[in-house]
Amino acid sequence: MKVIKAIYNFIVGDMVILIGVMLAVTILALINNVPALAPLRGLSGPFMVIAVLASLVATLSREAFSPTR
Amino acid sequence: MQWVVATASFLASAVEFVEAFTIVLVVGVTVNWRSALLGALAAAATLALLVATLGTALVQWVPIDALRMVIGTLLLLFGLKWLKNAIMRYAGLKARHDEQAIYEETRAELRARGEVEASSSRFDLFGFLLSYKSVLLEGLEVAFIVITFGLSAASSTVSRSSGLASAAFGALAAGLLVILVGAIVRVPLAKVPENTLKFVVGIMLTTFGTFWLGEGFGVEWPLSDAFLLILIAIYLGASFLLTVWLKRVKKQQQAQAIEKQAVPATEYSKEVSR
Numbered sequence: 001m002k003v004i005k006a007i008y009n010f011i012v013g014d015m016v017i018l019i020g021v022m023l024a025v026t027i028l029a030l031i032n033n034v035p036a037l038a039p040l041r042g043l044s045g046p047f048m049v050i051a052v053l054a055s056l057v058a059t060l061s062r063e064a065f066s067p068t069r
Numbered sequence: 070m071q072w073v074v075a076t077a078s079f080l081a082s083a084v085e086f087v088e089a090f091t092i093v094l095v096v097g098v099t100v101n102w103r104s105a106l107l108g109a110l111a112a113a114a115t116l117a118l119l120v121a122t123l124g125t126a127l128v129q130w131v132p133i134d135a136l137r138m139v140i141g142t143l144l145l146l147f148g149l150k151w152l153k154n155a156i157m158r159y160a161g162l163k164a165r166h167d168e169q170a171i172y173e174e175t176r177a178e179l180r181a182r183g184e185v186e187a188s189s190s191r192f193d194l195f196g197f198l199l200s201y202k203s204v205l206l207e208g209l210e211v212a213f214i215v216i217t218f219g220l221s222a223a224s225s226t227v228s229r230s231s232g233l234a235s236a237a238f239g240a241l242a243a244g245l246l247v248i249l250v251g252a253i254v255r256v257p258l259a260k261v262p263e264n265t266l267k268f269v270v271g272i273m274l275t276t277f278g279t280f281w282l283g284e285g286f287g288v289e290w291p292l293s294d295a296f297l298l299i300l301i302a303i304y305l306g307a308s309f310l311l312t313v314w315l316k317r318v319k320k321q322q323q324a325q326a327i328e329k330q331a332v333p334a335t336e337y338s339k340e341v342s343r
Contacts, residue, residue, distance in 0.1 A: 010209070010210070011143070011146055011147070012146045012147075012149075012150055013150060014149075014150060014153065017146060017149045017150060017153070018146065020149075021142060021145050021146055021149070025138075025142060025282070028282075028286045029286070031286075032286050032287060041287070044283065044286055044287075044288045045283055045288045045289075045290055045291075048279055048282065048283050048288065049279060049300070049303060052145065052149070052275060052278075052279055052304075053303075053304075053307050055149060056149055056152065056153065056156075056307070056311065057311065059149070059153050060153060060156060060157070060311055060315060063153075063157060063162060063163075064162060064315055064318045064319075065318075
């Protein structure tokens with residue numbers, strides 16, 4: 001458990017960023033691999049940029065309004 | 070030579086080496102220079118070995134598309150972390166790195182342990198390990214950035230090796246520069262604009278992470294590689310807006326805190342006057 005926590009802290013150390021990026025990757029994988037979602041492939045680029053910005057805004061909001069800060 | 074890769078690696082390494090240098094300096098001044106430098110050299114050798122083995126293995130055996138996705142994700146995670154911390158420091162929500170304070174604190178710890186001034190040149194295991202640990206821990210993130218960034222901007226095995234070499238060159242140049250300046254001034258490098266460097270590196274890592282992760286998923290960016298500049302502009306603009314917003318939030322929170330403190334005081338004075 002300690003090793004996993006150390007790796008997590010080393011790579012990201014922020015749950016909001018981790019969830020945001022992983023969610024974006026999962027959705028992109030679905031868009032690319034599910035034939036029914038093929039029409040959305042053209043929107044993958046803008047979606048990625050928006051997902052990155054949303055993760056950044058979410059993590060900063062959490063820090064700004066955290067009662068423990 | 071891939072200059073963008075070398076520059077990003079140089080900046081990232083410079084920040085981390087400045088932080089590591091502070092501890093090496095304390096060990097050098099308080100324990101002795103022999104142990105401090107041996108510890109730093111051993112850590113640098115460990116990091117070089119890590120980059121060489123892990124980097125070469127990735128270049129040789131992992132297919133480019135899979136590599137782009139993994140590297141893009143890692144660059145994004147690292148980049149967003151660096152960017153978030155830099156924005157928070159700009160907005161005043163997080164304390165800036167104070168090399169002088171870290172220097173004084175570590176020196177006090179060593180003095181409490183009985184180390185006073187570097188009087189003997191005998192090898193000291195504690196000094197060696199402290200120096201080794203600080204350089205290794207600060208350098209580990211740089212090693213990963215060197216590997217991921219070096220491998221990211223390439224489409225063939227040959228250019229991947231060249232990217233890795235460019236990134237390693239950037240890190241080496243930063244290390245040598247910090248050691249040279251540190252050896253001349255012999256004080257913590259407190260004047261280095263660490264937060265600005267971290268912000269620039271955060272923007273670069275996030276930009277390249279987005280770009281390569283997109284490429285891994287078959288995204289065809291408009292204007293091809295030139296879209297990197299557009300991504301940089303988007304992230305710079307967003308960071309600026311976020312910093313302004315967070316500064317405003319902080320001011321509001323401070324004003325509310327002052328109001329809360331003032332209300333009980335007014336009520337107390339009313340009670341007294343009754």
